[in-house]
Amino acid sequence: MRIRLKYLFLILLWMSVPVAGFGALIIEITEGVEGALPVAVVPFDTSELSSEIPVDVGEIITNDLNRSGVFKAMDRNALVARPNYSAQVQYSRWRDAGIELLIVGRIFQKAPGEYDIQFQLLDVLKQNQLLGYSLPVKKRKLRSAAHEISDLIYEQITGTRGAFNTRIAYIKSQSEEARKYILQVADTDGFNAQTVLESDEPLMSPSWSPDGQSLAYVSFENKRPEIFIQHLASAKRSKISGFKGINGAPSWSPDGKNLALVLTKDGSADIYIMNIASKRLRRLTRHRSIDTEPVWSARGESIIFTSDRSGAPQLYEIAVKGGKPKRITFEGKYNSAASVSPDGKYIAMVHAERGQYKIAQYERETGNLTVITDSSLDESPSFSPNGKMVLYASTEGNNGVLYAVSIDGRAKHRLSDQSGDIREPVWGPYKRRRKR
Amino acid sequence: MKRYFSISSLSLTGMVVILVSSCATVQEMPIQDDAADRQLQEEVTTADGTIAGDSDGVYATAMSDETLTAQQLLEQTDTVLANRTVFFEFNSAKLTDKSLAILEAHGNFVAGNGNVSLRLEGHADERGSREYNIALGDRRAQSSRQVLLFQGASIDQIDTVSYGEEQPAMLGHTEEAWAGNRRVEIIYRVN
Incomplete structure (x- = not known):
């Protein structure tokens, strides 16, 4: 018995060492x-x-x-x-x-x-x-x-294209006398921040068009969530979805032609596909559970989304042409807000264990789930266009702050030049290469 | 739905009591608060000669809830209707008995006042992802709406919206703040 206990203690010690080492490594990044x-x-x-x-x-x-x-x-x-x-x-x-x-x-x-x-x-x-x-x-x-x-x-x-010369979009909130919500675009190091839209009501869920020219987002400017598309250079914007109930979680298809979105107009939250040019809608999921946060697979043939049809939020995948959704995540009681790596090999997500919300990375081929952040309120993961880093939002005091972590979790940095409460970062696509 | 039925038939009886007692409080207030005011009123009635009696019963009838506007009823601070927020457990839209009683009171009130409409604003705590929390806040607003409809409120009188975790009532990352933020707020509009 004594020996067994000793043995157990050794195992525990052995288990705790790499964890501590991992934490220290991140601080030194x-x-x-x-x-x-x-x-x-x-x-x-x-x-x-x-x-x-x-x-x-x-x-x-x-x-x-x-x-x-x-x-x-x-x-x-x-x-x-x-x-x-x-x-x-x-x-x-x-x-x-x-x-x-x-x-x-x-x-x-x-x-x-x-x-x-x-x-x-x-x-x-x-x-x-x-x-x-x-x-x-x-x-x-x-x-x-x-x-x-x-x-x-x-x-x-x-051998991999760098993603430093790209842009990120995020929501910033300032609470002086009246709370303001600001949608901004900045360089990947947080510099050159430019305001895209400012509102007294919440702004949410920015999504880049694949050409990097436009953003889709949710605005509560009419006291309810509606989806807008805004061209960045001209600031020209139009409401693309204003149905009764939720209009949320827009996600641009890789070919730029369609938007996946969430509507409750026919009941509970379900995933729809909208053709942007014709505004024609197609319902993709039909379930009394919450189906939300759709993102496109790398090649655009399927949608990965969050659903609580099992009783708690988990990630599922459904073919864009329709069919039966297949559950992807099984580890933990809370997996949501997927971001797919550009090569399609990884899915980053919000993963909760013992009440701690962290960012995890799931390798599709092996089925391995790896937690890559170490705070307790991390959310909104977004892959860099070269798939090497994941941008996400964390919390410090009452403010949201942005971090980027390498896909293996080893390198992590906080974005500089930040003030206010910042959240929902999304990494934009590559810019067009300069002719050489 | 079945559950709502059995509970609401019980608490309907409760509602009558609540409404009656709330009327009584209203009636008593001017009398207790300002004796001079009451005296003035009595003098007027006596001068008119139409109401001879000075009993409280006659006076009370004149001040019945028919004369209280919906707005006035909503401004009272000591009734069930004064509860404008119901709270929820984590990742749940299930109504507690207390929430149910509050929502039923609002449902009855709205059903009896056609000129009143309200908006149910669903909210979530900050944990987890934001769009999921929008859907969760919506689910909370919808389950609250069902109660109001069951009490006889009409569809046109109730609007719902979810703000998810975007508009916390309490700041901070504590259990207390989270519990205070998992809520549906009832916002009235009197036409």
Whole structure:
């Protein structure tokens, strides 16, 4: 008996160690992940410029690379030298400092308000150039160009396209005297926030059009939930669904032609598909339970949704052409708000265990469910367009804050430049590639 | 539906008592609150000569609920109708006995006052996903609506909406705040 107890204690100890280690690892993420590639980004040379440049391109790249969890950038103050192009580089000094990749660059003035950013990605060990580009850029697009460089570096090293130069949408709420609800779009690092819509009544559930030009969302501006579509550049908006009862959870199909949505006009909450051009509706689910939060599979042939038909919310999948829904999740008593990775291999979701709401990732092939966040009120997971990160909302005090976590849960970062109560983040699609 | 029937037939009797007692409270108020006012009224009636009696019974009839507008009834703070919020368990739209009694009182009132309409606003606590909570708040508003309809309120008199977790009544991440936010609010409109 004594031995057994001892044995049990050992098992418990063994079980608790990796959990604690996992937590500690996440806290250290801003410092970089174990196994992350050591890189150095030298501040880009701006000495040729006639006036001061408003953006620190090198710093943006440094932050992007660190956030990915794939790279660990050397502190700027610790840089062993400050070369600006390959010919100035003494590789041995960087190798001795443990650096494997070096990024150097120069910014030239092309015309007033127009720049040319030249950069090189250098392999310290092989002492050669992996990547070299000259990017023409307008002043207001400087931050975007820096993210573009991060994307190129990320793709060169990992083989996967980077998603730094994309945008996110989210809902922000400010409670001064009267509560205001604001739909905003920002860069993936939280900068360049722009207001899309402001309202005295709740705004919810933003969904990107696959071309990144428009957002669908729910607005309570008429004291009830209705679905609107808004073109971002022109701010032109139209109500697309204003039936009696709930009009909710819009989700744009991958081909951009249809919207999956939730209506209660025929009874309990069910999933419908609306053709955006014709506004024609087709009912997809028919059940007295709650069916909600539809999202499209990667190729658009099925819809994954939340239903409490089993008694508690779980994820189900149904073919877009109709049929019998198939239950996907069985682990835990609360699984909802699915986000499908662009390759279709993973589903991120809100997963509750013992009253703690976390983000979990489900691998479709193996059926493995992995919890990837560690607070108690996490929600609204949304995959990055390259499927490597999951953006989600968490809570700090009475405010919502945004985080992004790598799909394996190892790298996590909080989005900067935030104030107010922020929630429901959705990661936008890739922008069109620049012609090269 | 069957359950509503059996409980509501019981509490209908209760409702009569409640309504009667609420009338009584109204009648008593001016008398107790302001003796001078009552005196003035008595003088007027005496001058008219139409009402000779000064008994409380005669006076009470004049102030019966026919003269109280629906608005006035709703403004009373010590009746069942003054309860404008019903609460729910986690992830549930099931009505407690107390909620049922409150909703039945509102149902009777609405059924008896054609010029009154109301809006049932369903809410959820912050836990879980937001659109699921919208659907949950809707389910709570719908189960409340069923009670009102059963008491004789007409479909046109009742509007429902769900705000999910978007408009909490209480801030914070405690059991207490969550319980206070899992609710249906009854918002009246008197035409």
